[in-house]
Amino acid sequence: MAxxxxxxxxxxxxxxxxxxRHWLLRRxxxxxxxxxxxxxxxxxxxxxxxxxxxGAMWWKETEFTRNLPFQxxxxxxxxxxxxxYHAIYGLVITATAQPxxxxxxxxxxxxxxxxxxxxxFLFIGFHVISTRGLYYAAGIETNYLRMHNFMMNPLxxxxxxxGVLACVYHLTNGIFTFTITWGIAVGPxxxxxxxxxxxxxxxxxxxxxVAILLAFRAPA
Amino acid sequence: xxxxxxxxxxxxxxxxxxxxxxxxxxxxxxxxxxxxxMLMEIRRNPVNRQGKRVAPVVFNANCLxxxxxxxxxxxxxxxxxxxxxxANGLGGPATVEPMTKFPVVRxxxxxxxxxxxxxxxxxxxxxxxxxxxxxxxxxxxPDVQEFAYLFSRCMTxxxxxxxxxxxxxxxxxxxxxxxxxxxxxxxxxTGKMNxxxxxxxxxxxxxxxxxxxxxxxxxxxxKDIPLTTAIAAVGRQTTIKWLRDLFMK
Numbered sequence: 001m002a003x004x005x006x007x008x009x010x011x012x013x014x015x016x017x018x019x020x021r022h023w024l025l026r027r028x029x030x031x032x033x034x035x036x037x038x039x040x041x042x043x044x045x046x047x048x049x050x051x052x053x054x055g056a057m058w059w060k061e062t063e064f065t066r067n068l069p070f071q072x073x074x075x076x077x078x079x080x081x082x083x084x085y086h087a088i089y090g091l092v093i094t095a096t097a098q099p100x101x102x103x104x105x106x107x108x109x110x111x112x113x114x115x116x117x118x119x120x121f122l123f124i125g126f127h128v129i130s131t132r133g134l135y136y137a138a139g140i141e142t143n144y145l146r147m148h149n150f151m152m153n154p155l156x157x158x159x160x161x162x163g164v165l166a167c168v169y170h171l172t173n174g175i176f177t178f179t180i181t182w183g184i185a186v187g188p189x190x191x192x193x194x195x196x197x198x199x200x201x202x203x204x205x206x207x208x209x210v211a212i213l214l215a216f217r218a219p220a
Numbered sequence: 221x222x223x224x225x226x227x228x229x230x231x232x233x234x235x236x237x238x239x240x241x242x243x244x245x246x247x248x249x250x251x252x253x254x255x256x257x258m259l260m261e262i263r264r265n266p267v268n269r270q271g272k273r274v275a276p277v278v279f280n281a282n283c284l285x286x287x288x289x290x291x292x293x294x295x296x297x298x299x300x301x302x303x304x305x306x307a308n309g310l311g312g313p314a315t316v317e318p319m320t321k322f323p324v325v326r327x328x329x330x331x332x333x334x335x336x337x338x339x340x341x342x343x344x345x346x347x348x349x350x351x352x353x354x355x356x357x358x359x360x361x362p363d364v365q366e367f368a369y370l371f372s373r374c375m376t377x378x379x380x381x382x383x384x385x386x387x388x389x390x391x392x393x394x395x396x397x398x399x400x401x402x403x404x405x406x407x408x409x410t411g412k413m414n415x416x417x418x419x420x421x422x423x424x425x426x427x428x429x430x431x432x433x434x435x436x437x438x439x440x441x442x443k444d445i446p447l448t449t450a451i452a453a454v455g456r457q458t459t460i461k462w463l464r465d466l467f468m469k
Contacts, residue, residue, distance in 0.1 A: 019424035023462070026429035093432075096391035102298070102383050102436045110385060110434035177433040180448070183456020187449050188438075 029089045030181045032082045033174045040079060041171055045208055051215045055144035066141075075132065087121040094118070113173050116166040123163025144220050151216040164209040172202040224249040227269070227313035228258060230277055232327045240324070244269040244313060245277075255302035255316060256281045256291050259328070278327040286442060289377025293328055294319060299382040299440055302328075319382045321389075335376050338394040342421040344401035346411040358409040371404035371450065373443040380437035380447060392426030396437035396447040399428055403450035406457065419454075419461050428454045 016024070047065060051058040068074050099111045134140040150156045176198040179185040185194040226249045233240040246269050247253075247261045259279050266276040281291040284303045291302040294317040295310075302316070322330040339345075348354065360368075380396040381387040387395040402418045405411035422428045428451060437447045 022425040023423045023427070023429050023458075027462070096388075096393070096430070097385050097432060098388040098390075099385045100383065100436075102439065104434075104436060104439045106433070106435035106439075107385075110432055180433055180452045181429070181431075181455050182459050183452050183454075186452040186456060188446065191448065191452070 025089060026093075027181075029086060029093065030178055032086045033171070034178050036078050036082055037086055038171050038175065041167060045205065045212065048212050049208065051144075051212055055148070055216075055218070055220050059144055072136075080128075083124060087117075087124075090117050090121070109173055113170060113177070116170040116173075119162065119166035120170050123159065123166060126159065127163065144216075147216045148218075148220055151213060157213070157217075160213050161210065164213060165206055168202055168205040168209055172198045172205065175201070226253070226258060226307050226310065228255075228262070229313045229315045230328070231315070231317040232277065233318075233324050234326065236323060236325060243274065249307060251306070251308040253307035254284075255293070255295060255305045255307075255310070255314075256284060258307065259302070259316075278325075278329050280329050287375060289375035292319060292377040292379060292382070293317065294382065299379045301377065301442055304442070319378055321382050321384075321387055322378060330378075332376070332378050335378060335381065335395075335397060338398045338426075339376070339401060341426075342394065342398050342402050343414060343418050344398060344405055346405055346408060347414065348410065360408065364407055368404055368407040371400050371407070371445055374400055374404075374445055375443065377442065379440045379442055383436035383440040384432075385434050385436070386430055386432040391430065393430040394426050396431075396441075396451060399431075399454050400445055400447050400450040403454055415457070416461070419458055422454055423458050423462070428458060431455075 047062050048058065050061040094114045094117065097114055099114070100107070131142040135142065140146075151160070176185075176191075176195050179194050180191065185191045225246045228245050228247065230243055230245065231240055232243050245262050245267075247258045253261075256279070259277055259281075263276040266274055268274050279291065279293075279302070281303060282288045283290070286301045286304040289301065292299065293302045294315075295302065295305050296315050299319060316328065318324050318328045318330050322332050322334065325331050348357075374397055376397060378397070384393070384395055386393045399422065402422055405418060406415050431451050435448050437451075438445075441447055
């Protein structure tokens with residue numbers, strides 16, 4: 001039967017049916033959240049953690065990310081396009097949701113995943129425009145002093161704290177649902193283990209994220 | 221009226237198109253009463269709390285032992301079978317409403333046809349009828365039988381869909397019950413012969429990819445069916461089929 005299909009398929013192989021496209025868009029949404037967006041968030045935390053060793057060290061260690069070969073192409077294809085796709089299609093998915101008040105842990109996580117997704121979208125928009133956007137538009141470098149001034153402003157600091165925690169929650173819970181979607185963690189025991197590991201990862205990344213943000217408050 | 225009574229606050233609706241409203245009834249309290257027997261009590265004497273004689277409350281019920289799924293309702297805000305909800309511990313006034321995810325026919329009676337249509341779309345059956353005797357089917361190992369039995373207990377009651385945030389009027393999602401049946405059919409060696417077409421339905425819009433992982437389905441299922449296991453397992457089957465098709469077709 002599989003052979004017969006393989007022979008019959010080429011007629012439609014050029015295009016994709018609406019259903020095939022739907023499935024592909026859903027799975028690309030799931031995948032793009034982990035690779036490259038999730039992968040980048042880990043890296044972004046790691047590079048910025050150098051601020052814990054002082055502003056000068058941070059500036060020196062993050063130097064290479066500002067001088068990449070094909071800088072704009074790398075930023076566009078590794079970051080902007082996947083993030084825009086994940087965010088916009090995520091909003092399309094969120095529009096099909098009808099959250100309810102059934103009192104189960106996973107149900108709260110479901111609702112929180114959608115709320116943090118929207119918060120993360122708004123925060124990343126602000127964060128990218130105010131750093132890379134201003135650099136490309138007006139040549140303003142986001143150096144230590146600029147970040148320091150950001151973190152000394154209570155309103156911007158609050159925005160960053162909320163935004164970073166939303167991103168961290170959305171990623172760690174997303175890793176858990178990724179393992180369900182792709183059929184990696186199938187049974188209840190496997191899913192409970194992965195969920196706990198993801199909660200632990202959330203706590204670690206939340207502490208690291210807040211520590212990095214607060215480290216920028218040290219005078220230059 | 222005996223000293224102790226139970227008040228039921230029932231969401232009523234004259235027809236599919238008319239506006240819903242709430243009406244309260246008071247029935248004698250008996251600890252062994254359940255919501256269906258209390259609705260029968262109201263049917264015998266359809267007088268509301270204001271003492272006005274009204275049209276009896278329309279409801280669906282059949283087996284009265286939580287195996288048919290017909291009397292599924294939302295009681296005190298939670299979906300379940302009315303026949304297994306005893307008066308004892310119900311509290312009062314208790315709210316009794318029809319399920320919200322299916323069209324109301326009248327009062328507490330809803331039309332669950334979408335569930336059965338979706339089972340057809342997903343081809344959640346094993347075709348064994350033909351023009352000649354196909355002979356006995358392959359044997360199934362006892363542990364596989366035991367596992368498959370868990371999914372065969374589904375009574376298509378609709379609890380999993382009522383509690384699912386992704387199953388609603390603005391989404392085509394078929395919901396956990398259908399995915400559970402697709403998984404059940406793939407447990408059986410004869411059923412596996414039609415796995416491809418079932419997975420095609422699962423990979424279409426409304427299929428397994430539309431699950432939002434709220435996992436309310438497995439919590440509210442009155443038959444304790446491991447629905448989230450079915451969802452993840454069908455997710456795995458579709459992943460494998462997609463990769464195979466990507467390189468083989």
